Amino acid sequence: MTDRTPATPGRAATQSAAGTSAKGLTTGRVGLLGAVVIGISCIAPAYTLTSGLGPTIAEVGQYVPAILLLGFIPMLLVAFGYRELNNRVPDSGTSFTWATKAFGPYVGWMGGWGLIAATVIVLSNLAAVAVDFFYLLLAQITGNASLAELTTNLWVNIPTTLVFIAVAAYISYRGLESTQKVQYVLVGFQLLVLGGFAVAALVQAYSGGGFDVTPIQPSWFNPLEISDFSILAAGISLSIFMFWGWDVTLTMNEETKDPEKTPGRAATITVLVIIAVYVLSALAIIAWAGVGADGLGAGNPDNQESLFAVLAGPVMGPFALLMSIAILSSSFASLQSTMVSPARTLLAMGYYRALPPVFAKISPRFKSPGVATIASALAAAGFYTITRLLSENALWDTITALGLMICFYYGVTALACVWYFRRELFVSVRTTLFRFLFPLIGGLVLMVMFFITAFDSMDPDYGSGSSIGGLGMVFVLGMGVLVLGVVLMVWTRLRHPGFFLGETLRREDSVSDDTSSMLTV
Amino acid sequence: MTRRILVGYVATDYGRDALNLAIALARGQDIELQVAVVAPQDGPYAGVYPHDRGYASILEEQLGQWLQGALEMIPDDVAAVGQVVRGESEAEGLIQAAEELDCFMIVVGAREGGVLRRYRVGSVAAALLHSSPVPVALAPHGYRQSGPISRITCMFGPKPGAVDVIGLSVQAARRRSAGLRLVSLLLVGNQDEEQLDDSTRAMNLGVLQSVTRYGNERLGETAQEMVEAGTASTQVVTGKTVDYAMDELDWEAEEVAVVGSSRMAARGRLFLGSTAAKMLRSIPVPMVVVPAGYTGLSTHTAEAGPAEEKTP
Numbered sequence: 107m108t109d110r111t112p113a114t115p116g117r118a119a120t121q122s123a124a125g126t127s128a129k130g131l132t133t134g135r136v137g138l139l140g141a142v143v144i145g146i147s148c149i150a151p152a153y154t155l156t157s158g159l160g161p162t163i164a165e166v167g168q169y170v171p172a173i174l175l176l177g178f179i180p181m182l183l184v185a186f187g188y189r190e191l192n193n194r195v196p197d198s199g200t201s202f203t204w205a206t207k208a209f210g211p212y213v214g215w216m217g218g219w220g221l222i223a224a225t226v227i228v229l230s231n232l233a234a235v236a237v238d239f240f241y242l243l244l245a246q247i248t249g250n251a252s253l254a255e256l257t258t259n260l261w262v263n264i265p266t267t268l269v270f271i272a273v274a275a276y277i278s279y280r281g282l283e284s285t286q287k288v289q290y291v292l293v294g295f296q297l298l299v300l301g302g303f304a305v306a307a308l309v310q311a312y313s314g315g316g317f318d319v320t321p322i323q324p325s326w327f328n329p330l331e332i333s334d335f336s337i338l339a340a341g342i343s344l345s346i347f348m349f350w351g352w353d354v355t356l357t358m359n360e361e362t363k364d365p366e367k368t369p370g371r372a373a374t375i376t377v378l379v380i381i382a383v384y385v386l387s388a389l390a391i392i393a394w395a396g397v398g399a400d401g402l403g404a405g406n407p408d409n410q411e412s413l414f415a416v417l418a419g420p421v422m423g424p425f426a427l428l429m430s431i432a433i434l435s436s437s438f439a440s441l442q443s444t445m446v447s448p449a450r451t452l453l454a455m456g457y458y459r460a461l462p463p464v465f466a467k468i469s470p471r472f473k474s475p476g477v478a479t480i481a482s483a484l485a486a487a488g489f490y491t492i493t494r495l496l497s498e499n500a501l502w503d504t505i506t507a508l509g510l511m512i513c514f515y516y517g518v519t520a521l522a523c524v525w526y527f528r529r530e531l532f533v534s535v536r537t538t539l540f541r542f543l544f545p546l547i548g549g550l551v552l553m554v555m556f557f558i559t560a561f562d563s564m565d566p567d568y569g570s571g572s573s574i575g576g577l578g579m580v581f582v583l584g585m586g587v588l589v590l591g592v593v594l595m596v597w598t599r600l601r602h603p604g605f606f607l608g609e610t611l612r613r614e615d616s617v618s619d620d621t622s623s624m625l626t627v
Numbered sequence: 628m629t630r631r632i633l634v635g636y637v638a639t640d641y642g643r644d645a646l647n648l649a650i651a652l653a654r655g656q657d658i659e660l661q662v663a664v665v666a667p668q669d670g671p672y673a674g675v676y677p678h679d680r681g682y683a684s685i686l687e688e689q690l691g692q693w694l695q696g697a698l699e700m701i702p703d704d705v706a707a708v709g710q711v712v713r714g715e716s717e718a719e720g721l722i723q724a725a726e727e728l729d730c731f732m733i734v735v736g737a738r739e740g741g742v743l744r745r746y747r748v749g750s751v752a753a754a755l756l757h758s759s760p761v762p763v764a765l766a767p768h769g770y771r772q773s774g775p776i777s778r779i780t781c782m783f784g785p786k787p788g789a790v791d792v793i794g795l796s797v798q799a800a801r802r803r804s805a806g807l808r809l810v811s812l813l814l815v816g817n818q819d820e821e822q823l824d825d826s827t828r829a830m831n832l833g834v835l836q837s838v839t840r841y842g843n844e845r846l847g848e849t850a851q852e853m854v855e856a857g858t859a860s861t862q863v864v865t866g867k868t869v870d871y872a873m874d875e876l877d878w879e880a881e882e883v884a885v886v887g888s889s890r891m892a893a894r895g896r897l898f899l900g901s902t903a904a905k906m907l908r909s910i911p912v913p914m915v916v917v918p919a920g921y922t923g924l925s926t927h928t929a930e931a932g933p934a935e936e937k938t939p
Contacts, residue, residue, distance in 0.1 A: 136671045148676040192680075200679045221677070283673035354676045361671040443674035450675075450682040457685045468689045470638035473667045475682075 136362045140286065141355050141372030142379065143293045147284075148351030149376075151383050152296040152414075152429075153437040157235050158348045159388060160410035161502050161569065166341040167397045167405065168320070170388040172329040173338070174381065177345025180555070183548025184516050185353040185373075186540045187523030192357045194527075194616060200451055201519040202460070207614045208522035211460070211606045212595070217522065218455050219591035220515030225448040226482060227508045227587070228350075230490035232441040233270040234501055236434055237263060238412055240270075243430040264494055268487050270441065275483035278445040281472045292439055299432040300383050303414070307390035307421045317420065318396030318403055322389050339558040343509035346552070348384065350512055352377055394421060407570065411501040445482060452478035460605040461598055489587075497579050499570030506559075506569045507583040513556040514588070520549030529617045560584060629706070632764075633730035634662045635721045635751065638693040641736030641768060646697055648766035648913050649734040651774030651881065653705045656803065660707040661728050662697050664690045665720035668713050687711070702773075718754035725761050732915070734764040737907075748899075748907065756899040756916055762795065764883070764915045765907070777881040778806035780912075783837070784813070784902060791921045792887035793838055793846050799885070800859070807859040809850060811837045812872055812902070814865070834861035869905035882912045888919040 136144065159170070166173045191204050201221045206214025238257050245254035256262045284292075311319045325331050332338050355372040362368035395417060397405040402420060409416040414433060418426035453475040456465025469476035493500040524531070527541040563581035566573030574582050599606045634649040636642050649660050666686065669675060694709040701707045710728070714720020725733050738749040748756065748765070755763045781796030783789040793809070800807035811834045835854065839847030853859035866872030889900030899916055907914060 140671070144672060144674065147672075147674045200677065200681055203681055281667050283670055283675075285670065286672045289672045289674065351676050357677070358671065439674065444676070446673070446675045447677060447679070450679050454679070454681050454685060466685070468686060470642070470693065473665075473686065473690070 134360070134363050136358065136368070138368055138372055138375070141358060141362055141368050142375045143289050144358070145352060145355040145372055145376035146293045146297070146379060147289045147436075147439070148354045148443075149349065149380055150296075150351070150436045150440040151380060152300060152432045153232065153235055153440060154348045154350075155300065155384065155387050156412050156414040156433055157231060157501060157505050158344055159384075159391065160404065160413045161505050162341055162344045162348070163388075163392070163397055163404045163413075164407070164410050164502075164569075165337055165344065166332055168323070168326045168392050169329065169332050169341075170392065171327045171385045172332065173341035174345050174348065174384050174388065175327065176329045176338075177342045178349055178377065178381065180342070180548045180551040181346055181349045181352065181516075182377075183544040184520040184552065185356050185548075187520045187545025187548065188353055189356045190527065190541050190545070191519075191523050193359075195619065200454055201515050201522070202451055202455055203458070203611060204526065205518050205522040206458075206460075206611045207619065208526040209518075210613050211608065211611070213518065213522075214611070215455075215460055215595045215598075215605075216588075216591060217515055217518040218451055218460065219588075219595070220511055220518060222448045222451050222482075222485075223587045223591065224508060224511035224515060225444055225451075226485045226489055227504055227511060227583075229271065229274075229441060229444055229448070229482070229486035230267075230493070231501060231504045231508065232437045232444065233267045233274070233486065234263075234490060234494075234504075235412065236270055236437040236441060237266045238415055239430045239434040239437070240266070242415055243427065243434055246427045246430055260494060264491055267490055267494075270438070271483050271487050271490070274438070274442040274445050275479055277442050278449065279469065279472060279474050279476060279479045281474045284439060284443065288439070292435055295428075296432045296436050297379070297383065299428045300387055302425065303418065303422055303429060304383075304386040304390035306425075307394040307417075310421065311390070311393040316394035316396075317401060318394075318398050320393055320396040322393050326389070326392070336558060336562045339555045340506075340562065342551075343513050343555045343559050344506065346512050346516070346555075347505060347509045349377075349380070352380065391417060407499070410570070411499055445479065448482040448485070449475045449478040452481055458605055458610040459602050460610075461594075462602060493583065496574065497570065497572040499572055499579075502570040503572055503579045503583060506563070506580045507587070510556060510559055510563070510580070510584040511587065513552040513559070517549045517552035517556060520545040520552065524549065526614070526619075527616045529615050629657050629659050631659050631661050631728055631730040633721060633725045633728060633733045634660055634697075635717070635733055635735040635755075636662050636664050636694070636697045637736075638664075638696065639736075641738050641749070641766070642697075643700070643736070644766035644768060644770040645734045645736035646700060647770050647772065648736075648764060650701060650705050651770075651772050651776060651913075652732075652734070652764065652883075654774030656775070658706075660701065660705060661710055661724070661730055662694060662701070662707055663710045663712045663721060663724050664694050664697075665717045665724075666690055666711050666713050667717075668715050670715065716754065717751040718758065721751075721755065722759055725759070730761065732762045732764055733759055734766065736766045736770075737768055748904075753899075760918055762885075762915050762917045762921065764913055766913050767911060770913065772881050774881060776803055776805050776883050778808060778879050778883075779803070780808040780810055780876070780878075780882060780884045782810045782812055782884055782886045782903075782906065784811070789838075789887055790843050790846065791919065792885055792917045793850070795915075795917050795921065796885045797846060797849055797853070800853075807850075807853060809834050809838060809859060809861045810876065811861070811863045812869070813863060814867070814869065814872065814902075834863060869902055870909050873906060873909040878910075878912050880912075883915060884910050884912055885915045885917060887917050 162170055202214055202218025205217030241257040242254045245251050310316050355376055356369050358369050359365045391404050395402050395404045399405045414429050418429035422429060452465045455461040456463055465478050467477045493504055497503045523545040524542055531542040532538050562568055563578045566576055566578050568578035569580045572579035604610055632649050632652060634645055636646060653660055690711050698707055698709050712720045712724040714723060721733055733755060735752050735755060737752060752765060779796050779800045781793055783792055796807060835847055835851050838850045850859060864872040864875040886903040903916060
């Protein structure tokens with residue numbers, strides 16, 4: 107007697123262990139606090155502040171609080187569109203599939219590429235920041251200041267960074283991931299150390315102990331004081347980088363104990379906490395160090411790449427060690443978890459034949475995207491090596507290029523939301539706001555930011571001031587990555603035309619789409 | 628009553644070894660294979676961003692295809708059902724599935740070892756060997772036998788608590804009408820009163836005494852009956868090290884070795900002892916590791932042999 111049950115995914119899933127949904131997500135385990143912790147951990151504030159605040163201060167000076175508040179608005183508007191798409195087409199949720207459904211294969215391909223490029227760039231930056239603070243921490247522990255200088259030696263810096271990337275890729279390939287306890291500790295520690303830094307800096311500044319004490323002005327919160335639109339655009343695309351990851355809480359549903367209320371509340375609390383931390387840190391740094399271009403000033407180009415590496419010591423004294431630990435741990439944890447993201451998008455693109463099918467390979471042993479993970483790690487390693495060799499301020503330039511890339515794929519995705527729902531936009535007031543108005547404004551704003559920043563970055567003096575052939579480094583990096591995408595897309599179109607002929611993913615709108623986008627191979 | 632074996636399948640060579648072993652174990656028996664592929668579970672705290680649900684669908688489809696491939700490799704005379712099970716880790720998923728599906732054994736493959744080694748215990752097998760509540764069968768690398776099992780070798784050493792491993796072996800040999808070989812492993816240097824005597828009779832006696840001493844009286848009597856009936860044999864192997872001692876044993880192609888857990892095992896859990904771990908290096912046949920105090924199959928009293936009634 108033979109009982110052969112066909113192993114259809116649907117059927118097998120119904121037999122799976124209790125407490126999980128059909129899609130491998132843990133259900134109903136995350137409470138409000140947990141969701142906030144997840145949101146903050148995805149932003150990794152200690153890392154974003156040290157690498158993003160410097161370039162932002164370089165652009166907008168003391169108006170950082172204003173630009174942070176302003177930069178959050180398009181992020182929020184786009185996130186509403188994301189949530190709509192995520193709720194409607196939960197089983198195929200990436201910028202790549204959504205944009206393909208809405209705008210067809212070419213825009214969809216570039217949307218996916220934008221996401222991959224953004225995550226690959228942030229990987230290289232995360233690894234580099236982790237390496238900087240690794241050597242700084244070594245110096246602080248041993249009391250040997252020359253160890254911190256090792257990171258400026260390219261023969262030490264680049265290999266160490268590549269090792270960090272390789273380790274993170276291996277962990278990701280093995281399918282190992284952070285646990286609840288680890289995330290609580292990492293997030294709690296980051297907030298504590300950042301809070302401690304800000305309080306120490308403010309107390310010192312107001313007792314006359316700062317480097318260039320600059321009393322806080324209410325005008326710092328007023329974006330209208332920034333007269334130049336280009337500066338505004340640059341600041342916003344940087345602040346979008348600093349909020350990147352926040353919207354993860356909005357896309358959590360089944361995992362939360364109360365899917366109706368938890369995601370929205372968690373997103374609200376997360377953003378309040380993050381804005382508080384950012385604004386407090388920005389105020390403290392500017393009040394303590396000023397925005398001057400000399401010495402410890404936050405406007406000094408030598409300090410822009412990693413503000414905390416420079417300022418933590420003078421402000422916190424021996425406790426600067428804690429800052430190094432906080433940034434090293436948060437950037438390495440992010441490095442490892444972010445590694446998953448481009449790999450999964452590459453895998454999806456391989457699966458839908460938008461890339462050679464080899465990218466769709468899943469490791470039988472670890473059940474993770476093997477080829478795609480290796481490809482992501484190699485891309486991050488390659489991107490970092492090239493940038494480091496070409497630019498004197500690699501980290502600064504990558505962060506600015508990253509802001510560009512996020513604006514691009516976020517913008518594409520938000521507009522994809524509007525177009526995908528084009529036949530269901532005005533069903534109710536709710537849909538008018540969340541499917542039409544918010545994502546449309548958010549998407550348009552981000553696309554405008556993208557084009558203005560891209561245009562301005564052609565100026566060789568833009569950002570850190572590195573340039574190649576008379577063109578700004580940020581422009582070369584950002585456009586180089588996008589042009590590379592176009593080349594790869596054309597190559598794939600010629601070699602593997604199936605996707606581009608609509609054989610795997612068809613153009614759909616929300617009414618025609620039966621949401622079962624899976625291939626039947 | 629049909630009993631179930633859980634196969635921890637992965638679409639690799641050692642996954643196929645596990646499948647082959649499960650087929651060999653099930654052949655001619657009233658055993659249904661539950662072929663399980665473990666789907667990794669994204670913990671909510673993994674910090675994966677952006678949240679991509681499409682990936683899970685693609686993964687699920689691939690797992691289904693692998694499972695289908697595994698089921699197609701199983702010959703028609705062996706009953707089999709496929710399962711995609713979930714777990715935070717592979718081992719955890721398998722243990723949970725074994726408990727939920729009421730399986731009496733988990734079969735996994737060993738990874739390819741070095742030169743002349745049939746086993747290298749991978750991380751999943753290692754985790755199972757230190758925590759499974761049911762016996763774990765390890766298929767050596769490249770296992771290609773098709774069953775049925777011809778002989779069961781029960782390996783036990785001079786320590787108390789061998790009742791589980793001897794009981795299981797006696798029971799399994801009887802149920803399968805397979806040969807039983809009781810092997811007492813003595814490392815020279817171990818304090819033991821057992822006299823080493825060349826004569827077969829004395830050797831039998833020694834091993835049977837050990838069965839009584841380290842198992843229980845009831846098992847001793849059963850073993851003696853089987854030796855007298857010619858269905859069981861005994862052997863004492865000695866040596867300075869486990870490797871030397873194991874050299875004295877010869878193996879049949881369709882044989883399976885059964886070993887017990889370390890005394891460090893929590894009751895009802897498996898924990899691979901250091902001796903058993905060393906045996907793994909030199910055993911060319913599949914090895915079944917029994918959890919400490921495993922009384923086994925209490926729900927299947929219809930099939931219970933004498934071993935079933937033993938006192939713990």
